[in-house]
Amino acid sequence: MTSTYDLISSIPSYMIPIISTRILGDVMDQRALAEGLSDTERLETVLSDLTDRQRELLLNLHELGESVGLDILGRTHGCSPDELRSDLEELGQKGLVFQGGLSGRDPVILLPSLASLMDAMKSGYYCGVDAVPWREHKRRGLWGHVTMINALLVGRIRCKAGLEPFKKGWEYLDGKLSAVLDVRRIYGELVELGCLREKNGIVTPVPRATAALAMEGDSRYSLWRFCQSCRPFPGLDYQVYLTIGERGIRREFLARSLTLWIASRSETTEAARSTIESLLDLWGGLGVLLQDDTGAWVRFAPEAVRALKTGRTDAAVHTYSEEAIIQPTMEILVPGDFDTVDLLNMGEIADLVQADVMSIYHVTRESVFRALQEGWTEEKIMGFLERISRHTLPDNVRVNISGWSRLHSEAHIIKGTFLVLSGEKTTVPRGLDEILPGIFRIPERCEEEITSFLEKKGVMIRSAEGIRDTDHDIDWGKALPLKGPQRTAARVSQKEGAYPFGMVMPLPYGPRREMLFEEALNEGRSLIIFYPRQGYGEMQARKISPLFIFRRNGMPFMEAYCDDSGEGEVFDISKVRAIFRQQ
Template sequence: MSSSVSTRPLASSFAEWLRARDDDWLAELLLARPDVARPTPPDLSTLAGRLIGQVSISRALDQLDAGVLQVVEAMVVLPTPVALTELGAQLAGVAPDVLARSTQRLTELGLVWGSAEALHLVEATRPLISYPCGLGRALVVLTATPDADPEVLVGSLEGLAADEFALANRLAAGPPQGRLPDGWTDDEHPPGTISRLLRRGILVRINDSTVELPREIGLALRGTAPFGAPRLRPLPMTGQVEPATLDKLTAGAILGVLRNVEDLLAALDLDHAGVLRSGGLGVREHRRLARVAHVDEPTAALLLEISLAAELIGIASDGEHWLPTRLLDVWLDQPLADRWVTLAGAWLGANRQAGLAGRRDGAGRTLAPLSPELIRHGAPVARRAVLEPLTTTRRGTSWSAEELLALVAWTAPRRGPEFTWAARGALEEARLLGIIAGDALTGPGRALLTGAKDLERAVALVLPPLIDYILIQPDLSAVAPGPLEPELSRSLAIVADIESSGGATVYRISDSSLRRALDAGWSAQELHSLFVRHSRTPVPQTLSYLIDDIARRHGGLRVGTASTYLRSDDETLIAQVTADRRLADFGLRVLAPGVLISTADPDEVLAALRAAGYAPAAESAGGIVFSGLAQRQRAPGRRINPAPRHTELTADQRQSVVRQMRTADTAARAQRRSNRIPGIPGVTTATILATLQRAIREDEGLWIGYVNADGQSSQRFVEPMSLTGGFLTAYDHRREEPRTFAVHRITSVTAADD
């Protein structure tokens, strides 16, 4: 966007100044301030009204780095309008070109308007800056005395004692407020430093425990640098990671996260997890899945959230269970590079913050993984804010986490500690995914962030080639010295258990893992063939004997549904099971020779028999042995947390909006039409209800007037989602999250396109 400072005629108002901008400038403004473009403003007067709204201004201020924000704060203190030269003289240490870029940025955002000789700060910005440049409020504001004379107080500074001058200087440096000592009284004798400054009027007591230094005193004490030292961009100390080392670390991270996701979803596929009433995953289920997948609980929560964003898991059609979707089967058949691209892309754009799982909300409730409470539409912004500075570095350049986060804090100083916390979490998540390794941006990470078309190729370049062999050891462990071919990997997941993973994966072959393979329908011959074909080392004789022994005993008992029946051709085995005290709770009784029945579920009987040392096999009602009594199910794969409905306008759409505003402005310059419906707090009118229901039906946004429990009124732009039991659930654009509103507290409704 080109600057328009000093090249346009003087304008007497913000709206008039806007009308004097060209169409391309206005289109870029809609890109920089997208919240004012939805719904489409009918004319430029309406656009001007939206641009000076405090909610929109606050969002625009959130985009500013600390250096540009210092210019805004200086303009809050200085009289308006102010010349660019005067602004530069007051901002000591700020280079002219830096100041010019800052004012151009503010002009592009519609926060500053006018010419270089007379720059105006949009007035609605002032209340949003509490203590500009660390200075206190004006004397007339603090004392509520219109005729208060700050010049008299400034003239008295020369008579301050050393301790008084030191305290005043400390508050002048910022912040301007100080807390009174415990037990302090205003009649202390002899009077201390604070008492003397209060009596002189240098400090103003604003409540029982706090004093504040007036702005005029702070400016006088700061002398030639009234707005403090320039807030310069931090320059992180750089290190260097060798390319070969970086690629090795990247490959390890990528293979690890793919293995962890595969194990986690395999565990979910084997034993579905229940859905909480809030829509999330329960604590016990979360711990179980983490334990089975051999990851800690925060990592399990992150991987489940990424899987949800990639639509690999979802809620079953009955609404009661979390389970994999059909896309998981497609994902498992893809090359490793494609699998990682799916996960990393889903993570980067997900509007959910996995790190919130386990924390407590304002009501003291624990936030569950996969629950709607983890939705944060600002999460993608935090991820890009912490990672995109690394895209400007050369390959292998590393920045420490703390220095990178300091740069992020400078880039977005108004976003507060929650944003910094989210950025720190995003950095840890990026390490887990292999986007960052050794504090440097990886090749796949750079390709992901820059939107490279050959992303899959960038990932494949760092991954070792797939192998189709293992090394079976005499202790019945099997080592895979690299990533396995998908078919071999899936087979080993059935016949063995993973002991450790990384560059090489170690599997353990045991009685239980071989029994699991037989339960899945494998034969002894197929097991022998698998190990002979794929082992580069001789198959230990003990493994061959173990396979034959377990296969001989497997299926001696068969479990089916009758309620539950057990049958066997070995009557001695039936008698042994009947007499086994460990199975007494299942009420086993003889139905016929070689047949027992129980009132318990087949799954429970199977588990109990295996725990007691037997080797039962499950069979269908037709007597056919299969891998389990419950066939694999799949969730529909629909999104349960859709992205915001409003997407960014395209370039053509922005130009179209500008043309519409120009046409309407030229034709009538009509003021914004209003369909506000008057209401009384506590009274719900049929018209308000009808308007809300229509907005839900037609998927439209609304402006609502709302009075909270403290009697404070506000105007909010919301997108209604549901209306039940006297409460409206809607996405609140001011809070940027779903909120619930009591209908009887809604005082007015306005169609958003009015």
């Protein structure tokens, strides 16, 4: 419903004088009634006379979209059904809430002219971002994720379908990491981000994706977690952004608004409140939300609101340690605040021994071989270690790395398909034809088998095109900026109209329906009924005075004097849709 006039125009014209008299005490046309209901001074006076529970009910209606089903209000308002209906009927008598149709089950509609007053009521829960001091948030970054990637490089963990490690794999990860990491959560996140894949039954990190995680993860990870946490409730991320915007907001009001939003879609209020409190704590821990020293106010972190609004993520500015301690024993002590890109490189050239506040890595012959396979050279390894070492690089470390770098044979598989081998020919599978010295022809469709054989022999395979699995980028999931669902205005059935809540009473089925007319007959009361034109046409309001009730073929009928036609008529009681309540 876009305006109060649109709402009033959906009321049947023959009901306008009756309703205007009931609410405003005077006979009016549609325009005058709309203007009278929209009068700001009148609305402010009416609101001031309401109870706190009734004002909260109006605010709930405003928060939920101004057109809400009774079942949703019942879940979210926190009172008994009888109390809810009583409040709605009183608000309907004041012209503040309406209901479409005659069934009594249609959505409740808030008077559109109340929107500005509801916004004014909400404004007390907001403040400017400069109005309160905000607590600085310190994030740990992606140390845990990169450390797990390094552990997987060494562990060669076997997995089931869906990259689920076997029991021994979990035991290995727990032994290395559980003292400082939530192993299963971080592993699941790496899988979801596309940083891991299965290769020959082994969990293998994806180089391009892991590199992207280390380089840009600090600026994107917290927003990714925010969107992922909202995924069980589609649209919640946009609702949070819409509710907070670029302002500060009282945490209790934010929790209340989001609780209403979730409860209106799926859960009870208590379950929704528990869910929202957990999510608010999570978003605060991620640094997506900042809070003041008292914890009463929250806001989006500046970089978070920019990303949600524009889709552009700013490069994170954090101070990292760039120094490690390299010991003559070939062990490297790496601090927990080590640069994530350097930490990822560390995992390629050294084996993770134990993760802790000061993690231990060990350079071995196998780790140097792994680095050479990933494209490192002896010079590059030396240069990296010299750059990160707090002290002068020990001589024996240089000697060992240099020696290990020369121990391995190399094989190049090129299109044709040929094998170019440097080193001992004893590592070549039997049955291959040697075309030239060190060059062998590979039979058709045997590339993978030959590659696997050479790897087991410790031969370094160089860029076997078409053999290695295709690398891919990290999957950050939902794109930014956030986009909300298309909101549609509340529609009222034009056939049956809209009426102030509680002024129209749907008739019950069975004997109770007939008893209502008998009571009116005995008390001599007139009624306004909604009855189809000529018994089968469109619905119309008829003011009648019951004269006699009888049955025909078992069906109840009523003879009554109709004020509109000025004569007696017979009405089929089973076709009376509803009764307009009169004071």
